[in-house]
Amino acid sequence: MREVRREGGGIGALQGAALTLGALIGTGIISLPSLAAEAAGPASLVAWGLLLLVSVAFAASFAALGSRFPDGGGVTTYVRRAFGDRASTAIGWAFFFTIPAGAPVAAGFAAHYVADALGRGRETALVVTALILVVVTAVNWFGIEASARSQLAIAAVLATLLVLVIVLALPQASPDNLTPFAPHGVSGIGRAAGILLWAFVGWEIVASLSGRYHTPSRDIARAAAVALVVVAVLYVGVAFCTVAVLGPDPGPAPLSDLLVTALGEPARPAMTVVAVLLTIATINTYFAGAAELGASLARDGSLPTWLAARGGAQQVPRRALGLVAGLALLTTALLGLLRRDTDATLLMTTATFALVYLAGTAAATRLLAGWGRLAAVISVTASVGLVAVAGWRVLAPVVVGVIGVLWTLRRRRPVAAAGNR
Structure with a gap:
């Protein structure tokens, strides 16, 4: 296959790794x-371990797909190649319109840290969100290149600080906090896995940035490998410290509590x-990937064509970005009016991501060969389990996907009728 290059620009492996780390480790570790x-309880460490192993297969599958089919459509491009336009439209609508619903959840995690540090409540958290x-x-x-450069610096600083938190907190660990190991049995591990799915989504949105790499065939795999190693070290370290240091009732801001345990209360604002x-x-x-996804879906006829427009020297899909941002702010406002917390849409969002993973990895089994296909088969099996854990909540993205297909059919019908006259 001929190597694809973006002449005159594009992100490299380190910048890609920083963007991938942002998607994987940001709000999940908070x-x-x-x-x-x-x-x-302490058995949550089992769920962490299992999902880290599954993440290896996901990383291999999506890295192979991105290297072979670099495009802003990401998962929807793979699904289109494997299963056709209707399947791609359905998964594209579900994915694209879930991101604005999930963004307040992600922002809300940090907003609660800020509210906690200021001694304020839900209203402050919504404003910060x-x-x-x-x-x-x-x-x-x-543009993605300026964003990636700034994210590379942020990722380096954050990784250093999180390692520092782990090193300072570990001496405070107590074996007593690890017993009873599984107070809620196997079902508790299943519930923990369902919650932790949020921590391992990210590969699917990074796929939508594959077309922005300078040399996708080389840099995507390197970025995925670097991100996976860093994620494994940081997640395992923070998860172990949370249960071994903070005990059975760790509180809503574990990173702050871990640092306070080691250094005292003045450390809390720093962790905020x-x-x-x-x-x-x-x-x-996620916003960078969603903008690329929206523009690509519009290009392929799965969303209104005006969303495909790009502007500026870097050809930024600003209309798609503006729509995602507007819907995210609208969701935040609605949560405020309904007096609901920002995590109200968490489980619905993770259900959509589970469905996107299933669609993307199923496409990979048809599009890849060799080790890539083996990783895809493992990923499909894991995705089926994740969808099962999500349960009835997958109905929401399915309904959104059906609406998307009906919209495209209605949009194309007048065109077909005009052509027959």
Whole structure:
């Protein structure tokens, strides 16, 4: 296969690794170790381990697909090649319109850290959530390359700080906090796995950035490998410290609590800054990928054509970006009016991501060969399990996907009728 290059620009392996880390490790490491510990106790470490192993297969599958088919459509491009336009449209609509619903969840994790540090409540958290969404939109407005360079610096600082948290907290670990190991049994591990799915989504949105790499055939695999190693070290370290240091009731801000345990209460504001940077890194990647996804879907006729427009020297899909940002802010406002917390859409969002993983990895079994196909088969099996854990909540993205297919059929019918006259 001929090597694809982007002449005059594009992101490299290190920048790609930083964007991938942002998608994988940002908000997941802020609050999910605590939520998983509440669901399964120390046995939540089993769920972490299993999902890390599955993530290896996901990384291999999506890296192989991105290297072979670099395109802003990402998963929808793979599904289109493997299963046709209707399947691609359905999964594209479900994925694209879930990102604005999930963005307030991600921003809300950091917003709660800020509210906790200020001694304020839900209203403050909602305001901070909206501010984070606005900041990330502004960063992406100037293009993926500028965004990737800034994210590389953020990723280096954050990885260093998180390693420091782990090293400082480990001496405070107590074996007593590891017993009973599974207070809620196997079902608790299953619930923890369902919660932790949020921590391992990210490969699917990074796929939509594959067309922005300078040399996809080389750099995507390198970026995925670097990101996977860093994610494994940081997630395992923070998860273990959460249960071994903080005990059965770790609280909503475990990173802050771990640092406070080691250094005292004055350390809490510093971790709040880290939480905000982690969140910005995550949403930055998702907004960049969502903008590329929306423009690609519009290009292929699965969304209104006006969303395909790009502007500026870097050809930024600003209309798609603006739609994602507007819907995310609208979701935040609705949560405020309904007096709901920002994590209200968490499980629906993870259900959509599970479905996207299933569609993408199923496409990979048809499009890849050799080791790539083996990784895809493992990933499909894991994705079926993730969809099963999501349960009835997958009905929401299925309904959105059906609406998307009906929209495209209705849109094309007048064109076909005109052609027959």
